[in-house]
Amino acid sequence: GQQVMQIPQYQHVQEGEDFTTYCNSSTTLSNIQWYKQRPGGHPVFLIQLVKSGEVKKQKRLTFQFGEAKKNSSLHITATQTTDVGTYFCAGRTQGGSEKLVFGKGTKLTVNP
Amino acid sequence: NAGVTQTPKFQVLKTGQSMTLQCAQDMNHEYMSWYRQDPGMGLRLIHYSVGAGITDQGEVPNGYNVSRSTTEDFPLRLLSAAPSQTSVYFCASSRAESTDTQYFGPGTRLTVL
Numbered sequence: 001g002q003q004v005m006q007i008p009q010y011q012h013v014q015e016g017e018d019f020t021t022y023c024n025s026s027t028t029l030s031n032i033q034w035y036k037q038r039p040g041g042h043p044v045f046l047i048q049l050v051k052s053g054e055v056k057k058q059k060r061l062t063f064q065f066g067e068a069k070k071n072s073s074l075h076i077t078a079t080q081t082t083d084v085g086t087y088f089c090a091g092r093t094q095g096g097s098e099k100l101v102f103g104k105g106t107k108l109t110v111n112p
Numbered sequence: 113n114a115g116v117t118q119t120p121k122f123q124v125l126k127t128g129q130s131m132t133l134q135c136a137q138d139m140n141h142e143y144m145s146w147y148r149q150d151p152g153m154g155l156r157l158i159h160y161s162v163g164a165g166i167t168d169q170g171e172v173p174n175g176y177n178v179s180r181s182t183t184e185d186f187p188l189r190l191l192s193a194a195p196s197q198t199s200v201y202f203c204a205s206s207r208a209e210s211t212d213t214q215y216f217g218p219g220t221r222l223t224v225l
């Protein structure tokens with residue numbers, strides 16, 4: 001079945017350092033979504049990418065969707081303590097079922 | 113709008129007991145789903161529904177039943193609880209199944225002894 005691999009599983013950074021998490025699919029995706037889950041909370045939608053090669057920015061966050069629509073990345077510039085949490089990617093296979101498959105997430109901790 | 117609500121927030125069961133986790137949304141969303149979250153495993157899809165009267169299995173459906181009699185409600189039933197079902201359960205909804213944002217409920221933390 002469709003798999004979405006996400007690396008790294010954990011990332012610890014000093015405040016002010018950059019952070020990147022990567023998402024790779026075994027099959028072509030119709031879209032990819034990114035979610036953030038704060039400790040003890042629930043996943044909250046951040047953004048969706050649909051087009052091949054698409055790049056979107058939200059303040060210090062940059063999201064990319066690969067040309068082949070099989071990989072994606074989330075980059076945070078100059079991390080802050082408020083960035084702490086687990087970041088998940090989720091995608092659906094092109095022409096596939098309605099199921100949304102989540103990566104296992106990258107847990108980010110930030111040392112002040 | 114309350115969004116997606118889940119009850120209870122916490123639950124402790126004994127092995128073999130049954131219970132229903134409630135999920136409701138007031139956004140008139142067609143698509144609803146249940147996930148379980150375990151450490152290091154991310155979010156795994158249990159069951160989902162693309163509309164009232166229609167349900168389908170996800171990645172880990174065994175031991176769980178669902179029904180969707182109304183657009184608003186999507187309860188998850190544990191038939192005979194097992195310690196392996198100790199987890200945090202999230203319900204989510206979206207307008208449509210293919211491209212829309214998933215709105216998650218606050219979760220139910222379930223412990224099976």
